[in-house]
Amino acid sequence: MIRFTDVYKRYPNRHEALSGLSFHINQGEMAFLTGHSGAGKSTLLKLIALIERSSHGQVLVNNQNLTRLPKRKIPHYRRQIGIVFQDHNLLHDRTVFDNVALPLIIAGENHREIGRRVRASLDKVGLLGKERNLPIALSGGEQQRVGIARAVVNRPPILLADEPTGNLDPDLSRDIMSLFEQFNQVGTTVFIATHDLDLINTLPYRQIILDAGRLSEQG
Template identity: 90%
Template structure:
């Protein structure tokens, strides 16, 4: 589903964020991306979300060669990727419902379908009763779940998360990870960048470990 072949990412100031990276994630797989700060985790996710482009090498996602994708097709490509961020990236002047509905509104879904799918997504993350609230009225964990609902509402085949539990306490973090597992169980490919090693070592998923922009090791299922 996601395949990196000899990928380099160099920024203009000669700083090399990724060097000769190759790895593959299977369709329907769930995996963690770990490594020290500055190891290149965020850069790697940005390459998958086409926020950045690789300087060299090939990135294939869902059978699309991202190095060749023209800019005008980027929005349509991004609709196949659910993105979850550490700082949620919610729109603070819109209700929870409107935030989750955003990808569907963009895709031009009709009104009734939007209502149905948004409520299904909010139900999944346990926030159905908060749909009329503004994000500011929610706790950090709840805001993160709104972010997750928004990422999955249009049923993307790939779900990416960048430090989704970075600001949460261990119990909430476990809930969030459990939520990701549930999406994985219905066939979504899930790739989560995290440094919450204590949490993920209890979970039976592969780890892609980066060190200074290179692949340091890949663990098999750790349990």
């Protein structure tokens, strides 16, 4: 589903964030991406989300070669990936409902379908009663759930998360992680960057460990 082949990423300041990285995540798999700060985790996710492009090597996601994807096709490509951010990236002047509805509105879904799917998505993350609230009125854990609801609302085949439990206490973190497991169980490929080793070591999923832009080990 996600295949990196000998991928390098060099930034204009000549800093090499990734060097000769190769790995593969299967369809329907759930995997973690770990490593020290600055090991290249964010860069790797940015390559998958096409926020950055590789300097060398091939990135294949859902059978699409990202190296060759033209710029105008990026929006449609991104609709196949749900992304969860550490800092949620919610729109603070819109209600929870409107935030979650955003990917559907962008995709041009009709009104009734939007309402149905947003509620289903909020129900899954346990926030059905809060759809009329503004994000600011929610706790950190709840905001993260809104972010997850938004990421899965259009049922993308791939779910990416960048430090989704970074600001949460252990109990909330476990809740969030079990949410990701539920999405994985219905077939979504889940790839989570995190350095919450205590948590992920209790879980049975593969870990891809980065060290200074190289693959350190896979467990």
